[in-house]
Amino acid sequence: MQKIPSKKLKPKLIALDMDDTLLTSELRISSRAVSVIQKLAARNIFIVICTGRMPKGIEPFVRRLGVAQSEAGKYAILSNGSSIFDLQEKREIFSRTLDYEILLRAKEEAARLGLPCQVYDFENIFASVENDFSRKDVALTKMELKIPSDFDSFLKQGFSKMLIPGNERIVRKLFDILQDAFGERAVVVTSKPYFLEVLPPNSGKGEALEILGERLEIKMSDIMAFGDSMNDETMILKCGLSVAMRNGLQTIKDEAKFVTRFSNDEDGVADFLEEFVL
DSSP states (O other): OOOOOSSOOOOSEEEEEIIIIISOTTSOOOHHHHHHHHHHHHTTOEEEEEOSSOHHHHHHHHHHHOOTTSGGGOEEEEGGGTEEEETTTTEEEEEOOOOHHHHHHHHHHHHHTTOOOEEEOSSEEEESSOOHHHHHHHHHHOOEEEOOTTHHHHGGGOOSOEEEEOOHHHHHHHHHHHHHHHGGGSEEEEEETTEEEEEOTTOSHHHHHHHHHHHHTOOGGGEEEEEOSGGGHHHHHHOTEEEEOTTSOHHHHHHSSEEOSSOGGGTHHHHHHHHHTO
C-alpha cells in the first residue's frame, strides 16, 4: 500500500535530512528543490536542515537554498541532534556534549577492532589517526584535519559527537558492543552502514526538533520531517507529518506516516512538497 497523503498537508516547520534525502547522490540540491523550498519559506513555514554535519560542512548548501536570512530559514539542527544552530548569528542556541568516560571508552573499543575515530568543532576535524575517511571528510566539508598528539587527553574537552567509520561488518559488531556498554548513557546510531556515531543521551534529530518546536511554539504534530536512515528515526517517530524517502531503509519507511513517490535522485522531496503541501 502506497503511503501518500489523501489531502493537502499544512506543516508549520519542515525538517530536512541532507544525505540521501535533500541531496542527490552527487551531493547537490536541485533547482526544483530550491524553488519549492523558497516558496515555502516565503509562506513563513520554517525550513530546518537536520544533519550530522557541523556549520562549515553545510555552508554551501545553506547558500544554495537561499533562505537563511529570513526568519523561516535561520535554524539548523547539527551533529545529528546534539546541536541547534542559529545560521544568522552563527552560534549555538542549544548543545549537549558527551562525557569523557564515554568518549574514551568508544575510542578504545573502536581501536580494539582496528577502527579510527574522530570528533569535531565548528572549524576542525580531530582524528585519532589519519585515514581515508578523514581525508575524504576534509575534501567534502573544507574543514581542517588535525591529529592531536595525545588524543585520549584531548577528548577531555568534551564533544557533541564521535564518528567511527569502517567496514560495515565491523561497524555492526562495534554498534552492539557500545550499545551494551553505554545503555542510556549515550545514543549509538548508524548514519550509514559504514558510519557509527556516538551522541550524548537524549540526543537525536527528533529530540532537537522538540526543543526547537517549543522555542518556536510549534507542536510536533505540525512538523514535517524527511529522512532515510537510522539517524533520522527519532524525528520520523516523533513528528506528526513524517516522510520517509522512497530510497530509505525499510524500517524508516515502515515507521513513517508517508513515503515519497520518488527517490533523492528523482527529486523526491520537491515532488512531495509540490504535490502535497504547496
